[in-house]
Amino acid sequence: MADTMSDVFGALAHPTRRQILQDLKAGERAAGEIAAAFRATGPTISRHLAVLRQAGLVTERREGNRILYSLVGERLALSVGDFLSAVCPEQIVLRQTRGSGRRDAAERDA
Known part of the structure; x- marks a missing residue:
């Protein structure tokens, strides 16, 4: 797991890669479209x-002569979440507290 965690954080280290991930949040894009933004x-x-x-963090698929890229958001969320949970356990408590408050409010509104 340490190697994959290093891969994820290594990938996030460069601002261009972070921007690519943000751009892919809107949906699948061709390699040429991605490159044109930089x-x-x-x-x-x-x-x-x-x-x-x-x-x-991304997957690719071929469509004719184009390569299309998509974000693998759950991979990013799990990797960063696991890291934060390990170094900052208070975050787990805060998330549980916030989640509980939302459930309580939803039950009151129902």
């Missing part, structure tokens, strides 16, 4: 996409 060269963006793919 000043970097196509091969540079391709390397960034390879890092994200290796970390399991």
